[in-house]
Amino acid sequence: MTTTVPSAIADSRAWEGKALSHGWSETAGGRHDVIEPATGKVLHTVGLANPQDIAEAAKRAKAAQPKWEATPFEERAAILRRAADILERSGDAMKPRFIRETGSVPPKVDFELGLGIGMLREAAALLTQPHGLLLPSTANRMSIGRRVPHGVVGVIAPFNAPMALSTRAVAPALALGNTVVLKPDPQTTYAGGYVLAAALLEAGLPEDCLYVLPGGVDAGEALVTDPNVSMISFTGSTNAGRRVGELASRHLKRVTLELGGKNSIIVFDDADLDVAASNVAWGCYLHQGQICMTTGRVLVQKSIAEEFIKRLAEKAEHLPVGDPATAHVALGPVINQRQLQRIDSIVKDTVAAGATLRAGGSYEGLFYRPTVLTDVKPGMRAYDEEVFGPVTSIVTFETEDEAIALNNDTEYGLSCGVLTKSLERAMYVAHRVKTGKVHINDQTVGDEPWVPFGGMGASGNGGRHGGPANWEEFTQWQWITIQDKATAYPF
Template structure:
């Protein structure tokens, strides 16, 4: 089932998926490989007029797509998953180069996207509603129906997974979709999955892939033909999206940033703890919303733990993931690199100690360990979105809980301890959407409700049963044998 659509870049080079692969009104954008700075490929950029045209076309196509028998919609999604798997080795090299991801991270993301397509297909043989009681002699039904057109805005860091987790279920239940991927990662974040869906038989007017800037994003959020917005990105941008969507009375789901803690108790195995923290902190250069940004370590073991973590950080290989066996690749761009370095420098200036890293060459930032970090310092309070972790000590469970909750974010938490009683005590009191006992903070599966609260999101979820809540709405239908007269 391999296809030339993935190997032949001329099909989409300089274009967007816009009722077929074609040019847009916003010109073209040259995508640079973060590891080398070399030109990788070009994509088309959408302007607000392109967004408006796509939304109108998607709205016209939506009733036909929703009326397509559910078995056919499910079959298209399953075939797309098969095509994605069959072409994974063709997709992978460009994915690595475009995103700066190490190959194992790309393998995981390809598998996750495949699973999301299959999980979306499986939705369609689940119950689509409820039989409800009624005070009258009639049948009362609550059924789930599509919104219409779903606008999806996806980020650069896990582009394929974070676009597919919205696109697949939205299509499955009968919506059409306009996706705006980040222009830096539009191949991994939209084009590759779109090629699989088109090859699988998805009508080309049911999915539009339109990379663009802030103007295109705001046009998508405010367009009258778009009924729902699914946004994944920074908290700052998410606040703006939520404001605009609410002003236009649209359903909006926001998956935003995180300031996630790993809590290491005094009975934890220190080598295992250092391994968990390093993985959670440095995977994909820390450019993951679930990254371990803070390590809360019980004071009695802190110094021994810090030595192990700092040693691990100093010896992790950093370099071009397309040409060498490395643990970390480049961060996405110069702006992000300068922000990371600024947070580290400001935190050290405020009294923290630099135990590893804090250096960079080109876009390669070394894995960094900061200690003596306290609330009020930038690396404690802010999401760094880079390979930087801050070590904070605590005396007891309640202090660890208070430190974990001393943030506006509420996404993920890891707890390392041999005592499940202690772990459950903490798990029930931390303000996070996910808690991993005896595991690190980064994890996702296609069938779990993924999300956070506070500055990490508006309580919306992607995955599993949550997809029905996000990508459909309730319709109430009553049925009775004949109409009755009323007093008027």
């Protein structure tokens, strides 16, 4: 095994102004400057894909797929494991650019890198699991259901956890015999695709099995509608996901949608308030609240509400905000000016509607202060909408059933946290909340490579990434029957 770091991770000259399109090459869509959100300066330049680039990539990926599918499973697994090893030893080389491109604090980068490495290894492990079922049949016939790849999988990944949210689709899709065209968000192309591609190429992935083409809406729609692409894996906003789902369904494609969330932590009156405030602050403010699992609402039992609010507001006021590339901070910048203005407008509109600002609500540059709103009610923007920023709303309740009703009072259904010393109470709640994940005595943000990750309602279409769910998403059933002699039928 080589001990060097791939040049595309350590040195941007390998891909500057280019994309992974039949090797690192220029694209018909031209170039895109990636802006460092903390400074507003150009960090690097990448190739930008247009529909022509997407069509060519999909065509080549389809031509390469049969040979990749026929590659022995041990070899496919070995490539994925080698890629994981490469990323593991490349962390120091990758981390500074990753921090600057995404605005992430270093611990978030460490976690995301570890998650991506785990996803590659978990994908490799799929290949030593059963690939199908022996089905009941007559005595002289064998009936088999086997899992086969879709062909070309199109992956559209967002900016907020770019490496993890690309890898969780790319790795299992490749492992199970598909080829992949990945469209990362142009704002986070390095973290969202180039480092993964560099590791896979260094590990021996054959040419044309993976394309990485950052692009805008036109490139995304071209990928979803291209006749050579058989499946779409999309992670992003609910509004964009509705459009992707509509287009994919119109073209009779398998589509998995991982979308937004309006997640709650329920704090009962027997919870340790210091621990609860710590859980809520982490769930609310990690990566500036730019996570689909962010705690957007905190449901607090009325008898402890004021004391809890004081502790959370004090914590929010003292969390340091700044450039994570140059200072030791808890929160970095939000991704761009458009998102900052949306966050601020939601806060201002909610306060104007009668809510109380207990902490934050201000910004400098793209650095938005961690914010606490109280007296938030249904119909206010911060109650109803996914903010995707460091803002949380406090809502009080009196009974368990009222807390459950408040949690379910949203079109989303991604994650829920329950803080209580009573497991009986926690399980009562867990069986009644309409979310894809419930964390008892924990906050709402969490993912592991081997668990089926997904939401309900407007948080997704019921698909899942991770662990055994990858078989369902990235392959399809084929039924085979075998008998010694052909049957003579009466016709």
